[in-house]
Amino acid sequence: METTGDSHAEATIRLGQTDVRCRPLGLGTWSWGDRLVWGYGRDYDEGEVQGAFQASHAAGVTLFDTAEMYGNGQSERLLGRFIREAPGPPGPGTHDSREGGLEGTAVSAGTPLVATKFFPFPWRLRGADLIKALRGSLKRLGLERVDLYQIHWPMPLLTVEARVDALAGAVAAGLTRAVGVSNYNAADLRRAHYALARRGIPLASNQVHYSLAYRRPERDGVLQACRDLGVTLIAYSPLGMGVLTGKYGPDRPLSGMRGRRFGKQRLTELRPLLQALPQIGAAHGGASPSQVALNWLLCKETVPIPGAKNARQAQQNAGALGWRLTAEEVATLDRLSA
Secondary structure, three states, rough: OOOOOOHHHHHOOOOOOOOOOOOOOEEOOOOOOOOOOOEEOOOHHHHHHHHHHHHHHOOOOEEEEEOOHHHHHHHHHHHHHHHHHHHOOOOOOOOOOOOOOOOOOOOOOOOOOEEEOOOOOOOOOOOHHHHHHHHHHHHHHOOOOEEEEEEEOOOOOOOOHHHHHHHHHHHHOEOOOOOEEOOOOHHHHHHHHHHHHHHOOEEEEEEEEEEEEEEEHOOOHHHHHHHHOOOOEHHHHHHHHHHHHHOOOOEOOOOOOHHHHOHHHHHHHOOOHHHHHHHHHHOOOOOHHHHHHHHHHHHHHOOOOEEOOHHHHHHHHHHOOOEEEEOOHHHHHHHOOO
């Protein structure tokens, strides 16, 4: 099922308790510039990922997630250039996050929102290190500030409170509109939330691995903690690194690093789920397996950020918007992926 005008009608949602609003489905850009895992420059090129950006933007997707680590900064450089070259300025009376402006002003539904991440290397122990890294990201992106800045992974060398205090400093410096974390467990998520709350800053999000093929956030309390605190769960690898697209199975294995993570035994275990995805999609105008898998995450009130290497994949992703699985279908997928 290709994306239609219905996807544009999808309501925006708030990231946590912040004033940042986006469509409930974003785009992850890990594969943009990444040669080791995804084969950038060998299997696909810059022109194709620009097509992915353009198709996503045209379909009403607004949140674009990157990181300083993706392609050693190449993902940020590409995303920044694609945004600058995107046609059409924000509508009248809106605030473009690429410019300075008053806090609390709205953002046009079509304005690309940029989320990027700080990687806490062991030698980055000062709050100033996070600010320096953010300025480096802004330079690569060509922006004055981002919409969401996240700590990529927890690191034991500093307390949670010390890390998020540096995030608060980034907000105070006007370098980001909102802040989040990534890969935080439930306990550390709560500590981060309360530490920021003491500074009067809401924790917008926790970005974690979550999909029909990986439901750990339900078992370890992360999903419930997000709900309790009003923090948005952003789901990365929402298609199981491609497993849930319908292209793979026990007789059609993945290759490379992805093949090591999802071997033949795991694909055999997932066979009933993989067979059910197109069957459920048939009841929704022929929705593809990937669209059903993404819609399941939308029904869980999370924000999935699937990747896309080209326009066709981006259009497929956007086709998850504008409709919803029934409660019975969600329950069936819950059971088959348990």
